[in-house]
Amino acid sequence: MTISASSEFHNIRVSPWDKPSKPIERPFETYEQIHQKEREHKAFHDAEALLSKQPKLVQIVVNKRYSDLDKEQGRKRANAYLAKTFVERTYPRIKMITDRYALPAMTVENCNFFNRFNRLPDMSKKDIENLAWDIANLMNEQLVVVGKENITDSELKLTYKLFLHASKITAGFKQDVPRWAKLTTRYFNQKDADSAISRMMSDKWWLNRLRKYASQWREHLSIAINLVSKKANIYASKTAINEWKEQKNRTREFLKSMELEDEEGNRVSLIDKYYGSVANPAIKRTEMMVRIRGFEDICNELGYVGEFYTLTAPSKYHATTKHGYRNRKWNGCSPADTQKYLCKLWSKIRAKLHRKDLRVFGMRVAEPHHDGTPHWHMLLFMLPSQLEEIRSIIKAYTVAEDNHELITDKARKARFYVEEIDPEKGSATGYVAKYISKNVDGYALDGEVDDESGRPMKEAAMAAATWAGRWNIRQFQFIGGAPVTVYRELRRMADHDRAMGLDVEFALVHDCADGGNWAGYINAQGGPFVKRENLIARLWYQESEDTNEYGEEVIRVKGVFSTLVGIDTPILTRLKQWKIVKKLDDAHAESAFSDANASPRSSVNNCTGETRTINDEEKVVTEILDNFRSIGHEITLEDAKKMRNGSGIVIDDIAFRSFDDGSLIRTGTTQLKYRQFHERKDRIFNKVNKLRGINV
Template identity: 40%
Template sequence: MSASLPLGPFNWLKGEGRPYALGDVRSRKMLRTVEEKHPYLKKRAFNRYLRIADSSTYHQADMWLEDVLNRLNLHDDFGGLKADSPFELFRSFSENVSQRLEREFTGHAVAVDGKEALHLLIRETNKAGMPFPVDQKDLTDKEKVIPGMARVFDPAWWRRKLRNKAYQNSESVYRELGLVSKAKNLYVSEYNFRRYLAAQASNAELLELLTAENQFGYTATLASLKERSVSNPRNRRNETMMRIGGLEDYANENGHVGVFYTLTCPSKYHATHQNGHMNGKFDGASPLDAQKYLNKVWGRVRAAFKRKGIEIYGIRTVEPHHDGTPHWHLLLFLDREFLPEANRIFHAHALEEDGDESGAAENRFVIEEIDPEKGRATGYVAKYVSKCIDGHEVGEDSYGNDAVESAARIRAWASIWGIRQFQFTGDPGVTVYRELRRLKNIEGNREGLLQELEIAADNGDWKRYVELMGGTCTHLKDRPLRALMVPKPTPSKYHETVEKLKGLVGSAGQIITRIYDWTISRTRPTGDDLQCSDSCEVAVRGANAPPWSSVNNCTRRPYGI
């Protein structure tokens, strides 16, 4: 049914110079919900709705709009929890839903039986917007069911899960409506970027308030300990570049060559063009869907390499396009004789899906064979590492923006979508290296290979460390050292036995590197938004602490929208 623009709930479109067709009563009801609950999205949502209806059918437009509302609506209870609600509301919801589920489970277990009560708990958990944290096949395993129930009864578990869901659901909608692009908000929406910054500031404040003390009386704030760790962007960047440089030195010494690959997703994974206009080929894929696609391609390439006997080592970096779609840069080292075949294999798999679309041959996959006469291979990847961490000495990003500011947005993007920015392949890994560096503070006489490894780590000599650890592309079981994991003396709050890193073990010997037992205390009272009982675990595990937000999304528009 077609009609001119109606008055009432959609009169904000009046006077825009064209007649509008609207669907049935259900369509109008959904559009009215957008206007009432998410007013800052109404014009973009309405225009997108009409474009879908014009190019397809109202049924398709209704399905799209229903999906948008489902993503934005986390739960109807307790006033209606939305994906774009201020995070302050998540605390009361989490406490209410966890307490209600525990009461209902206990009451049903007493009135009926435990098995029926468990199935009731699973149904109610799903209705509350979260899958039960135990696989269907494991519901008869008491060792897995009890920890799952403990999570459902824990408000902190609900807060963490709901925040992640809120971030990703709202971000997917903002991205789909063109609010994440070079023309609007680069890499991530402004609203979620500010939520991320608020969470980081809240975490930083909490770390200043918490003090760690070991059994020898040494004390330090968690903030100062974080500053010395790889959680500090500067330290993370330096360590990453040290590892890349060491691998290049190892490659040069062994006669291997370097190659730099860039892998990009097909057009259907990209939401918008750089001018902010919607991409007509976009199929609604999230950055996580795009990352899964890239992982699938890489998995097939690695399998093909293995079948051909091609051994590779190096680093993969991930960064977002302007609209938040990830793409990869890979710096790989390999034997020169295998380079042509490796290029052929990678190219074939990179263009296997939609390889005939316009621009695919030029943009989807790029190979740069590294010429040592033009500079070190490390230089090819250095700027990508820096602009994804802190923007150090980069100047401007790919879109002409300040690299330091862009790096903060990229970190927010990676955190929101849970995307690992850097991953090495083929080298011995960094855990053993970091534990070896702890030995300089531990008295004792080390001999043989263990002593050599300690010296290499203490000197930051990654090439020597790789050599002593058995070289590249060596199985973990064949390396002289690996992490020594031991069970913690007490179960976790979810009644699970948890292992912790204690030292190193292997053919090179065994040594304890974690000699301190730490207790964490609060130095002074915190505000209501930094409850230690809720936030200590959040800060230590690196998740988002309760962030500040001054936006009531039912009455005001988020920043940048």
Template identity: 35%
Template sequence: MVEENHALFLLNTIHQAMVVDDLDFSIEHARLKEFAIKQADICKVVELNSAITLFEKYQLGKLAYTELETKNRLQDAKFWLRRIRRKTASLISQVERALGYVSKRRAVYCGDVSLNRHRQNQLLSQQYMQNTYLQNDEGFSIPLSEIAEHNISNPVIRRNELMVRIRGFEEVAQYCGHAAVFATLTTPSRMHATNATGIPNQTYDGSSINDAQDYLNHVWQLCRAKFDREEIKPYGFRVVEPHHDGTPHWHLLLFMPLEQIKHFKEVLTHYGLQDSPDEKGARQYRVKFIDIDPSKGSAAGYIAKYISKNIDGFAVGNDTSGQPSNLVAARINAWSKSANIRQFQQIGGPSVTVWRELRKLSSADEDVELNDAYSAADSSSWAAFCIAMNAIDTPRKEHAISPFYETKTAEHIDYQTGEITANYIFPNRYNEPRKPTIAGLKTEKTIVKTRTTKWHLLPQPPSRDIPRRPLGRLGVSSEGVSLDLCK
């Protein structure tokens, strides 16, 4: 009888968590799609304020658009369905944490339901990319899956590029005589669903993964504002990863002048302990620092295992939970996708967009600024790239090269009137003008186009007699990257 009552309690808890007003997020996809169509149809016949109120009732996130953009999206069933699916993933992960299904005792980092949903989504995405082709004006075609293998969608390329950039920052620090510090920032106890032993945390207040991430973001915003006021400009990387119960915490590898390290620690500690500073273990675990001694090891080596662990588990071995690193990486990726969390973020330094666009070029022109940065990017030297970009302790507006954006246009023929419109901007699915997209690079003297070939989606896979185009270098090779950093 006790077990039966407990089962009913769990079912009731899950049902309450998965239902918002008259929307049950746990129903099958077909019914969710029907719900989305119904809401979009309602938004077509009511005033905008009423449509916004209807949307907000289901807690589907913010509407950061203009009035016209908001109106167009609320009348689109696909927009409703995308937001519903995102909310569903978040609710499922929250229920799993609240019920204790995410812990070192049960399923580490994310629940099994979230993991299985992530794997299913990956499978569907892979099938879509294999069956979807792009074709250019010359008739060459290529599947999206092949493109993904040659850019940062490929975990190996993504990991290698991150390590190149981290090592480059370390070389910049050595060049400038700067020091490195490794910081760990985590949340108050009330945001953890289970404690370190894997049993339920009695002080847990029901905070979701995103609530905890928002808390950490707020702490960093306060710190960053303080650093700006006092002209402290750290540069490096931030890695977000989950505790065993799915609660996020941050690792920061940052470089700065040695004389600023002490004050940097004071600021991060001050803001990191404003919430519940006197709880047990707060001062010991909430904010931690490691001063990196170059004579004892590479600064990049301190963060390499976190990079690898959060991407594909390369050369990590078994996790602290005892599970193989590849399975751990799958769980962490499922966790980040369900909560829509950005795992890696560069702090300071030059634009990685410029770096990637330069690597698309086969050569540079006579512009010295462009040529120096191209040579650095082409040789995978992030340190030389930082120097060529004038990106050490300087704001973005003073960097030598910036991305160049333009709105793509074409001739448009109205087949009813015969009118030909030059430089016609094709609207998006909401009949809005398309926003400018990356097209090349810009210096003080010149603009260089890096994306000159126009591609379009094919309505169906091409026949075998259509020529296939070999890919050039779209990503970062492992050449020049010391993989022993990950061991």
């Protein structure tokens, strides 16, 4: 019997100590492992220290993300997020924003406010009020010192030095200097300089500036850390939307608690007036639809055609991609910066069209992408023969910047998109109706969702309103045509006979406006391309006897006039002077009006009035004469009749006009205003000196 070697080998008995054993594990870590842990530990603590220096908004978001990762994927993954993702990706975006808003270095002027100013995003309302007061106080102290050092200078020279020093302090706190361009690029006007200095000395002015600055700083940080995107909140941050709602509620409660009172004590509800004006989103939307429909009617009358354009900024203006992730090309621009870019782009396009004698009219809508970056939709009407040239000019300017990005048709379409208006698919007005409603109040959009974000249109409308308010972006602008303010004032007037008494062409403008016929109004004013100096009807302004808190004359709309007749013969549409007063409670209101006729709900009575007779006109003339006698002046019967017809008269440097009922209103002449100007100027200098008891 033969036994193989392999069988013999397997049958050999092996002792336990001859069995192979596990390799002995190294009891200590290698130097490389130790150094790696030390690096990770240091990176984590450096990241913690860096995070602690960021605004509270950033800390809350990053800490929440860290906590979520710790629970879901473990401490090691959470630490890696803080040490790597936050430091390398999130922080550079935050730093871009911080460098833009925060004070870069401590100076003599800001040394006492350096740390406080750089905490603006975290400040409470009370803290911002205190900071505004302290900066205004600093400004007053500094200007007093300038006054001391230049006591022998002329008044103009002293004003110039005060303005420059105040401007230096204001710019040092990263705020725009009021009237800077006007006073430094043209000529130095002492009147404008006085009001600018007065503003920079005012704690109220500083409070408004700092509030706006802090809110935009917070919102810009929210954009940087992806709190404004389709993955979080579209268009505006949740905080901004809540603040917008709170402000709306406060405004509503204020309007409810106040009334308007005229000189005779008649009162009307302030909130009724508010909701009856274009401040009401429903009225605003309706008016815009009337206007764009009127433009479309003019387009059809002239044989023009319409095109719908969408203009978008280059990639570097967008904080996030269309899917909601960080855009690494972002240069830190805010929505306001992008809006300025689009406005500048359109100014270049408009200038080119003007040089080529290509005329367009229509409207544009500015609305946000999901991350708050604005883009424009434009509905323009033009001659069919000029369509191709106009389209090519708009496209050439729109795609010029960062053209290397546009390597595909999809990319080119994202930057510039054009759509011809097809009457079979719908009217030109229908093309923009959705955009108007979406950016005003979401009317008739129940159940519809936003194409880009997938959110309900109603939700998008509120966010769009918040976005426009936070960044001071004008959402709607009409291109061409006549001013809408004149249109509104003529509708307020609503008096065909008075319009006819002034001028036939003026009456045509009035009647079209009164009937809500925007196309007729535009044509009566001179057409869609009319220049301002060629308008038939224009607004008539009147300077108030009083000045505002900054020493400036207050100019208010008081009526309209025909350029064919002259500015000296206006038609007054605002006959009463109203002031806002506290609303009476029910008991006081009943007592106050129990023996009086009910006051009208409008400053203009829209009902048909009684026909004026010769006796009525004689009564007005008599009333004018009596009113002048009551203040110690005698005028001729001829002058009184002229005043009844709208003319004015000057007595002792005071200009007088009369209302329809014969009551008088005073306006200052040039000499009087010149004296008042110097008095205001003296008050500004006295204000500086009085604060510290110095006589300059």
